[in-house]
Amino acid sequence: MEANPLRERAFGVTNIKTHILLILHFDDHNYDAWRELFLTHCLAFVVLGHLDGTSLPEDVNDAPWFKRDGLVKLWQYGTLTQPLFHSTFKTGGNERYIWVRIENQFRINKEARAIQLDHDLRTTEIGDRSVHDYCQTLKSISDLLSNLDAFVPDRTLVMYLLNGLNEKFDNITNVIKHKEPFPTFYDAKSMLLNDETRLKRCQKAPATTDNGSSSTVLTVSTEKPQQQRFNRGNRKQNRGRGRGGFNQRSWNNNWNPQWNQQWPLSYFQGHMPQ
Structure with a gap:
């Protein structure tokens, strides 16, 4: 030849x-x-x-x-x-x-692999992934199913997409579900990407409760020192009494007749509690 x-x-x-x-x-x-x-x-x-x-x-x-x-x-x-x-x-x-x-x-295992991929497609959730990565995962599984002669309709793929989202996308999910005509997979992906960008901007906005001039911060800063001074005064008074400070109970318990005879009566008249 x-x-x-x-x-x-x-x-x-x-x-x-x-x-x-x-x-x-x-x-x-x-x-x-x-x-x-x-x-x-x-x-x-x-x-x-x-x-x-x-x-x-x-x-x-x-x-x-x-x-x-x-x-x-x-x-x-x-x-x-x-x-x-x-x-x-x-x-x-x-x-x-x-x-x-x-x-x-x-x-030979074509049907078994198609069943497994279909299960993966139904149960895939966004989790911590970005919208882009999540959509890419779903599209890849859908393409693999098509290669196994198990074509996934675009409308069905959109429903799987929405079902796997978490609660922070609830608002845009409702919009997509009720949109007429029902969006394609790529239209739904575009709407989700825009909403993801909006959510990121909201997270970066400063919180008003962190402002140092708020009434809550002022209340704490003025009341706490007063309470501390009040507590310190009580502690000083209690220390004085515990260490022999003059009060009626300590005087009565510690009086000794013999000790009284060693001092003139005028001393006790000047120091007796009223």
Whole structure:
């Protein structure tokens, strides 16, 4: 078979990752995007027949065909994660066999993955994320469901968007729900972004209760010192009495007749409490 100049260009691709930017991964649910990129790449280098089975060797000695087939397999292996490579690799299989083997691993659990993604879409909440990040998460899940032939209508996606918001967006949520005609996902996202900006401006506004000239602050600053002076006076009076200060109770309890005989009566008349 005569060599095709366009097909020979495929051997000039030394790094497949510069042409196919996605790495196929189970958890990323990116099989459909990866598949589209890989098919497009093989189409551009005229080796698509090695994937769909339309290109076959003339015989077991068709060295150019086996050489191209090995090249496409290297491309494919170079875009897989290590766990996926181990589950796909098989000695002696041609590219068509490897291609179908990978497809079966992703298609066989198609319904189960769609159910899981639908649950994620229904239960995703904004939490501490920004409106932009929250909307991007919902849109990514919706796109993955579309790749699994489980298309999410735009109106349904808007309802999921509103259901996952917290109470600070209650006002704008009511506006969106009753807007006629019902907004698209991108219109609802734009309204939420504007409301988020408004809320941030309100949070930055200074609080009036922090003003040092408020009546509450003045009341505290004038009453507290008076109370302190009153308490100090009581404490001084109590200390005087506890240490022998003259009062009727201490005088009666401590009077001694013998001690009285040692002093003239005039002394006690001058010091007796009234």
